[in-house]
Amino acid sequence: MRKKILLVLFSLLFLISSLAFAGKITIKVNEEMELEQEVEVSEQDKETNVIIVEQEIADGLKLNGGPLLAYMQLDLAEFNANLPEGFASLPDEILLYGGGGLIGVREGSRIGCYGYEGEISSLGADGKKARLKLNYGTFLYEKGIYSTENMDIALGAALGGGQAFLDLTYGNYTDWSKPNSNSFEKTFVFIMPELTLHYQFAAFMGLDLSLAYLWDFTGSNWKYFGKDVNLPLDNLSAPLASLRLSFGF
Secondary structure: HHHHHOOOOOOOOHHHHHHHHHHHHHHHHHHHHHHHHHHHOHHHHHHHHEEEEEEEEHHHEEEEEEEEEEEEEOOOHHHHHHOOOOOOOOOOEEEEEEEEEEEEOOOEEEEEEEEEEEEEEEHHHHHEEEEEEEEEEEEEEEEEEOOOOOHHHHHHHEEEEEEEEEEEEEOOOOOOOOOOOOEEEEEEEEEEEEEEEEEEEOOOOOEEEEEEEEEEEOOOOOOEEEOOOOOOOOOOOOEEEEEEEEEEO
């Protein structure tokens, strides 16, 4: 599911970005043509102007991608308070891993795609185990609001979807004819506003630090083998911090 979401998002990313940048280049060419018609320019000046324009485009362009780690603080107080007897509480903190990239301009609009996944688990009495796994993909839009030679800051929002899986195992396996576990699944959609700081520490390498809040607005729609069930975990909204190693500029 996550791979399909990322494939669709990357396709949209390259389609939109190619149209956007094609339009910008066309405008610059038209301006150059008008300038050549109005004034006489030497061959040397023409070459100089072309170099300057190309350098301005390169300096303003932003294109990078790479792996990331994310830390999420879930609210599982109600869920842990209602776990069946013998199950240990799940930890509230989850570490996610994944990757993604973006394209745009440093002091302007950027678009990108990201994907994450991770899980937490607990082990209680008599081998009783609880496990919660999350995976999701996002489509990101952000706008650069400040930049220096090696650093820029952006505000943005990500729209995405994913899946959550909850497994409860009631003890050690004994025989295939004696089932001892239950598995639940939830599909969710979310929006995630975020603030990102990028630092370019080498020619084609940088770090992105993002602070965000994932708002799950789908409600409680857990399913047990396709049937709707109620669990004491209505949503997966949570603050999130991520660190990404970016390759590019």
